[in-house]
Structures are given as C-alpha cells and as structure tokens.
Amino acid sequence: MEEKPSKSAEDPQHVESSSGFDVSAAQVIQHGRLFTTQGFTGIFSNKYVTLCAAFATMGGALFGYDQGVVSVTLVMDQFIEQFPEVGPDASGAGFKKGLMTAMIELGAFLGAMNQGWIADKCSRKWSILVAVFIFLAGSALQTGAMNFGMLVGGRFVGGIGVGMLAMVAPLYISEIAPPEIRGTLLVLQELSIVTAIVAAFYTTYGTRHIQSEWSWRLPFLLQMAPAILLGIGVPFLPYSPRWLAMRGRDDEALQVLSKLRNLPATDARVLQEWFEIRSEVVYRKEVDAERHPGLQDGSRWSRVRLQIVGYLDCFRPGAWKRTHVGIGLMFFQQFVGVNALIYYSPTLFGTMGLSYQMQLDMSGVLNIIQMVACWWSLWGMDKLGRRPLLLGGGICMTISHLVVSILVAKYQNSWETHPTEGWVSVAFLFFFMLTYGATWGPIPWAMPAEIFPSSLRAKGMAYATMSNWFNNFVIGLITPPLVQNTGYGTYIFFCTFCCLALVWVWFVVPETNGRTLEQMDDVFNDNTGEAEAARRARIEGEMATRVWHNGDAKAGGLATAGHV
Template identity: 60%
Template sequence: MTSRAPDGVASVLPEGTLIITPPHIQQIFSSSLKSARVTSAAPALCPAPRKTPKVHSSKHQSLWQFAVQYCTRLAKRLTTVSAMDQSKAGAALVTPAVVENEHASKQTVLGHSGAIWETRQTYGPTGIKGLLASPYVAACAAFSALGGLLFGYDQGVVSVILVMPQFLDRIDRVADGASGSGFWKGLLTAMIELGALIGALNQGWIADKYSRKYSIVIAVVIFTVGSVLQTGAVDYAMLTVARFIGGIGIGMLSMVAPLYISEISPPEIRGTLLVLEEFSIVLGIVIAYWITFGTRFMAGEWSWRLPFFLQLIPGFVLGAGILFLPFSPRWLVSKGRNAEALSSLSKLRGVGEDDERVLLEWYDIQTEVRLQQEVLQERHPSLFEGAMNSAKKARLEVVAWLDLFKSGCRKRTHAACGIMWFQQFVGINALIYYSPTLFASMGQEYEMQLVLSGVLNVTQLVGVTSSIWTMDRFGRKPLLLWGAAFMFISHFIISILVGLYSDNWPAHRTAGWVSVAFLFIYMLAFGASWGPVPWAYPAEVFPSSLRAKGVGMSTATNWFTNFIIGLITPPLLNTNRHFGAYVFFAIWCLLALLWTIKFIKETKGRSLEQMDAVFGDNLGEKEVVRRQRIEREVIDEASSTGVDFRTRS
C-alpha cells in the first residue's frame, strides 16, 4: 500500500526505505508511510487511541501535535539491519517486524522507542563542554561530591599520623617496640573500613525511605560525631571507637553520593559528573597527606589533632548545603510525587516543563518505576496482600536484597560488585597505605619516601582529572581495558626489577628509579580508569527499585576488599625480597582485563531506564508488552491531568 507520507517524513526517506508503522500510529495517520508493506509491528511510545482521535480542543490539538512530531522523529531514526544483528540493535521497547519490498529480500527493521536515547535531541554535548552547558546540575553534582572529599581525607589522614612522635607519645600502644603494636596499628587502621562496610549496607534503605539528599545529612551527622571524638581522643580505645563511628558515616556517604549524582544527571554527562566522586576522593587523600606532612613539624598534640579537626569543615558545609539541592526526580517518582519530579527534572535540565526532552525522560522514569513495582509484586504476592504492616515491610526489605541475585538483576550485581572487587585487588590501596614501605623496597631514603608518596597521590589526581573528558567520550569499558593493560605491565616490570636488584639497590640506582617511574605510570593509569569507573558504573546499571541496594552492595564490596588488602599487603611485602606483592597484583590486573572483556557492558550515553536493553534483561515478549502497556498508561494519565504536550519543531 502506497500513499502520501505525513509532512516531514517523505522528505527524509529515500525511495525503497523499509518502515515499520505501529498499529496505533496507523490510526493516527490515515495514510501509510512511503513504500512500505507492514506484516507485523508493535506499539511504540505514542499512546494508542481506541479510535481515530478528533481534534476539537486546544489540549487535544496539543496532544495531536506531540503525536505527529514524535512519530515523525521515530520514522527518521528507524534503522534497517539484518536479522542476525537483532541482538545488537538495542531495541528495548519495539519488537521487530518482517517486511518485504521489491528492492530487498526479507529484512528486520528495528525501531527503538527508548524515550531518551533514540527519540529526542540530547540535552547538550559530552565531557567538559557538557558541564559548561549544564551549570546547575554540574554544581549540584560537585557539591554532593564533597562526600567523596570526606571519604578520601579520612582515609589518608592516618598514614603520616601513625608515625608522628607526638601521636605515639599519647597513643603508645601502636609505637614500634610495644607489645602487639603491629596488630593494634592494623586494627586502628581497619576500623574505618569495618565501619564503612556497615554504613554502606545500611544506607540503601535509608536513601529509599528518607530520600537521597536527607540520607546525606544523616551520614554527615554520624561522620561529625566520629570526627569530634577522633579530635578529642585521650587513649587508644577512644580513638578506635571514633574511627569506627566516623567510618559508618564515610561508608554511607561513599554509597549515596554517586547514587544521587547518577539520578540527577543527563545521560550525555552522567559519566563525567560521576568522575567528580573519585576526583573528590583522591583530592581528599592528597589534602590530608600534605596537611599531616606539614603538621608533623608542630610541637605538641595539635600536630595530629588538627588534621582530625579540619575534616569537620567540609562536613558542615556539605550537611548544611545539601538541604538546598533538589530531590532526585527518580526518588520522587518512586514515592508517587510525579508533579514534583517533573519540576525537579526541569530545573536540573535548565529547560521548561513543557520541553519535549524533559517530558520523554519523565515518561521513561515513570515507566521504569511502575515496571519494577509490578515485577516486585509478581515475585512476592503474599507481601502485598492486605494492609502493609511493619513485619511485611521488614520482609520486603529482605527479599528486595535477595532480588539482586535473581534473574533480571544477577548480571548487573555481578558486574557492579566485581568491578569494585577488582578495583581493590589491582593494588591501589596497598600503594596508598604502604607507599613509603614500597618506595623503601626500591632503595629510597626516608625523606624521599614521604615526598614520593605525596607526589604519587598527586599523580593519581592527574589521572582522574583526565577521565572528566574521556569517560563520556570513549566510554567505560575502553578505559577499563587500557587501564588494566598498563597496570599489568607496570606491576610486571616492577616485580622483575625488585626481584633482581632489591638485595643491593645502592649498586643499581637506575633500576630503582625505573621501578619508581613505573609505579607512577601505574598510578596514572589507575587514576584514569579503574579509579573513577568503578564508582560510576554501579550507580548506573541497577533498576530503579533496586538501585540504592545495588549501589550499597557494591560499595560494601569495595570496603570489604579494602579491608582484605590492608591485611594481606604487609606479609606480601615481607616475602620473596618484596617482589611477591607486585607479582600478586600483576596477576589480578591481568584477571581484571579478562573479566572486563567478558562481563562489562558499555553504558555510555544510555539513560538509566535503558539498562534492561544494555544487559539484555527483561526483554522477553511478555516484558516488552508489559512495558508498552505501562508507557501508554503513563502518557494517558499525564494528558488527563493537563500536562502540556507542546513540542518544538
């Protein structure tokens, strides 16, 4: 059947182009699209009217304009691919249809109604240009990333304090020569990891119940209590408990900050904004290191109390300032506050509420939330029968955690927790905690060990800064692959040099400095890849209903492996003339490379609601039909409440 195409469609379609026309679009357009015979099709995002609509009011006229322009853009973006490429086409919401044409044999034509990616203009460019084009959301993300600064500062502040004579005079249990000093020093260092593990696991339900931004306030309060106790500690027991309490707050912040950033960011610069979390962590480590490097020359106990006290300042700023930031639109939709979500989304994107891109993203968010709620009710019907009481809520919380390991989410949980596992096992915190010892194993003198350790942290900061540009330009997976390759090469060469020459460094000074150089190459590669990507990736991949818990689980994995690395590194440095540690981490870098090739999916440019397509989850025929139904319900309800559907041509 051939007839005139709607205005704006025929002009962009060459002769013989194969087009799929969803049934309700055929109802809207009385004429068919040019040169196409449709044998099967599926509904797209446009609502399916029960009959051909009559345009008799301004609201219906507005809805009509929205439908015409939406479907025109959809027609422009239809992609013709071979049947064997279906799995790679990323069509999440429109099922394929087989059509025949005189110019081609059977072809599969896929359209993607993924409301953000395929059917709208982007909000702006990627990378640094994208940050400049979206100043408000960039400012919100940068401010919430202060949680990362606290995280990094509290991690880095003890490295020099533990060797200060002024500190050891007060806390003599960790002084060299004291009975069991190695154990007590390790316990003091590890308490922050233990507290952070607990904090990260508990922040999920807090962020779901009280909102992302209020959960940040709660975390800051707990962190502040811990910091005050650390500043005023009078003995080892008090300082250990204070580190544990502060660790709980740190763990909560390390989980919720990237979660909040991911949910407020547009897809084009989400990766760039999530880099701000890792940038703040490393910046905190650098600031803490050089502050303690300077205060060690002060007389008296303020040489170590002052660094603990100074971390209160960014904590107060974050706790007070976060109250002025907008709520996450995705959290608002999960609570049924859809109108507020649209307003928040509009403010974050810097455009009006009637902007077509905002409306489509708003629909996508609502569709995803409703879909996940329906799936949850189907999986656990008994928990939704009758009135919801506290016992059912507790059981629902437990089963929601278990859902992370069920079909539809298992691959994402594996990827999110795995990437955090490898982030630690490639050896980064071994360098941060024990870098002076590592430089000593390369023949460097004491003062040079401390200076090089500080410069090493600055090198990581340089690497992280580069990812602000590369994350959304090249994608997550390429950065991980190249980073793992360079880290493996660095560890491998260092292990050879240390193994050959560590018994007589004075006679092999060149080999010692070559080892130092490759340690800096390692840190630069890590900062540009395995530093920022693991903090960004988990916040992107989980469905809305499980995102907080998924990020909490992955963050807890990070802290657990952080704890393990802190325990196993000293024995590794004391074996096989010190090269055992480098061999160990080289093997893990190689494993990280192979694992990334197999299990990591690229998320660059995709909306949070499109991760089903990225991971191939919930794409069966039943789920496609369910999503299409929910989409129609969402748009029908929006139009019935008077939402303005006006769009820009």
C-alpha cells in the first residue's frame, strides 16, 4: 500500500503539531491570541501568574517600607537623642537629614546599574535572591547603628539591594504576564510600594511611644521579615520564558509558558507566543552579530565586553527612543514632588500651620490616599491606557501644586487667623497624591519594563531604574533646604516640573496598552526600513515552521525543532 504524503511534505509551510493538530505555519503568525479578559478581572482567571507577580513585588515592598520609615523616625525624640546631628538645633541638620534620607537612593542607583547584567547572567529570579542578601546586610547595619556614619552606611548598603529588587521585579513581571493583564500586574509593583509605605508609617507612629532606642531600631529590624520570606520563596518562582529563550533553553521556555498561560503546550496561542519570543531572540542575535562581529568568539572576555556594549546599544537607532521614554518617565515621576511629600510630609504640613500631632495624622492619611488611588489603577491601567492617564495626571498635579503655592505664599505667616485656607492647602495636597497614585505612581514602573526588546530589556530597565534612584536621591537631598529657604517656592518648583511632564508626554510617549512585548517595534516605529523588514520576514518564516513538529513526530512529544 502506497503511503500518502503528509501535508508538511506537500507544503513546507503546513505542518502538524506534536499532538496531531493540523495547522498551517501562517496561522502561527496570524492567529488572534487572547489569553484572558483585559484589565482587573483578567487577573482572577490566571491565579498562578498573578500569584507569581504578586510575590515578586515583595521587593517593591522593601523599597516602600524604607521610604515610609523615615518620615516619623526623623522627628522621634529617641532618634534625635541617639543622632544629634539631625536635631533641629544642630548645625547643617537640613543637609544631614537629606543625606541620611537620600543615601538609600544613592545605593539603589548603584544596585540598579549592576542588576541589568546580573539579571541577564543568572536569570531574573535568582538575581532577586542576590538582592535579598544585600538588603538584609544593610538592614542589620541600620538596626544596630551606633553612630550616624554607621546608619548612613547601612542605608547605602540596603539601598543597593532595594535598587536591584526595584529594577528586576517589574522586569520579571513583564516577561511572565499575558499582554491583556500586563499593565494590571505591573501596577502591583507600585501597590506593593505604597502599601509598605503605609505599613512603615504606622509602625513608626506606634513605636515612637517606646521610651528607649527600640522606638526607632524596631522598625528597621521588622523590614527584614518580608525580605527573608521573599528569599525563601524565590526557588519556587518559575523562570522567565523570555530569559530561557535568550539562553537557548527553548524546550523549558515552552513548558514554563504553558504553565504561566494555564494552557497545554500544544495550544496555538501558546505556540504563537513561543514563536514570537524565539523569533525576537534570533533577530536580536543576528543584529548583535552584525553590530559587534569581533565579540562572537564565545570567550569570557568577549561575553563581558558584550554586556558592556549592551548598555551602549540602548542609545543606538532603534532603541534610543525607548531609553529616552524609560529615563524620562522616572525623571518626571520624582520631580513632580511625590517623595518630598513622603519623606518630609510632617515638615510640609508644618508650613501650613498644623500642630505636631496633626502633622503626623495628616501624613498617615496622605499615604493611605496614595494606596487607595493605586488600587484604582489596577482597573484603569489596562482599561484606559498609559498615555491618557499620564496626561490627565499631569494636568491635575499641576493644578494642585499651583493652588498650594498660592495659598502658602499668601498665608504662610498668618495660618492662625486663616485656618480654612490651611485646610484647603492640605486638601489639594491630598488631591495631588490621589492623582499621582492613580497615574504617575504606577505607570513609570510599568512602561520601561515593557518597551525594550528582549536583548536590551534588562539593561534598558536598569537605565530607567537608575534614573528613578538618582532623581530620588536629588529630591531627598534638596527638599529640606528648599522648604527651609523658599517656603512656597517648593511648590512652584514642583508645579513647573508637573507642567513640563505634561508637555513631554504629549509629544514623546506612545501608547503601549494591549501590545505584546514583541510588538513594541511597531509602537515606536523602529526597524521599519526595507532591509529590517525583510530580515524579520525571513526569520518569522523560518521560525514559524520550527514551532511545529513535522508529521513523523511522536504524538504528545514536545513541539520543537531544536535550539536556534
């Protein structure tokens, strides 16, 4: 009996999957994929990927806790007694307060700068563990600090770990999340940060009543608990399928992707995403080989140099627009003034005539408002898109700072006789924080993690996070003398940058909502030349046929044609 030729033999672009599901290669490219419903409701349909993302954002909680623990600690009598350098009567106290506050940001800058190559080298998930150990060392130094230098050094070391965690968590989430809920899951990073800020604030609010040095040591000690929990849980997190594909571990990438999507490995939607990931990896490797032909011999020195030039590649044509957006978002996120409120809210409320107790109470309310607003963005990020939220947030924050600056300028010396105006100022600061928490809080963490190609994603995210920490450091350093010397000028300063942020977003930032990570070239209009288009078409054609087994494959076997 003559054997009938398979469809794959008749048409090389038509092959069978390992389960015998007959599919054309064109379908791999054109299949309309939908893994889950879009937005907030979608996170409940895939509990596994949501749980993984939520657990990874515990790194953000460590960052938020370190931010929130400072505001009350700086005004504790027991803390000032231990460190008179930051007391109200000390010479240069404003600068030293800023130095202590901002030192964690300086350490985080260095941590983020190095996390890019660490995340590429030892994987996204294991780089989290490295950061946890560094953070624990810094926390121990802060808890046991016997002098101001030791405290500042501990915050610097802890900052390195915080910077590494804040960089890799959004990166990891973006690479495991389906596009329909990627924005929502990335909001978890900011939500984790602001929830920890609230927890830290009320922890120190309570411990200030302890009549010993443990009033400030205990909050520093408690931050080690979530870090230890995160370190224990890291081995149970899945690898990023995109990192596995970058390392040539394609079979593992498919299996992990299948588990993350809660679908069989033979499902056309899973295979399509797997195909896109592998095609992107092959494309970037070809580009790198042409761009750096002298570094392809596989030696250790060549691999090191490739990591270094990878940072420079972020500013080449095809990537510099994304780097600009990533760095710019983090720059404006800090210069709209949010961390001035978080770090020094009691001091700022003091400029509005509030009593000491009311300053602390209103600082707590301010943090809670940010947390509530961030919860809203779980719904709004993927429903409304990134760009409309940034523009709307820029308008509202500009108005808030403008109104507050006018009121402070007019009544800063007569709040006792104008209490209503004082509370109006407080209300507009609350409005600012509400707007920020829903817009400029989560989006600058989300977008840099999704706009870079796979080969540059870790390094691009490192640049964006470095921008966050450097500008956070600057804000922490300049705010005390700015408030002390200019009063209402502080709010004019931040109002100006809110306005500039609005203009910048209008002209520069594109919409990325609902697009896969591999579709960002289209979003940024990169690689649109004929040669680039032809290269992509060739790779996609070759990869499409490899995503499926040929007709001789065993039923149920893994759908792969070898590493590429």
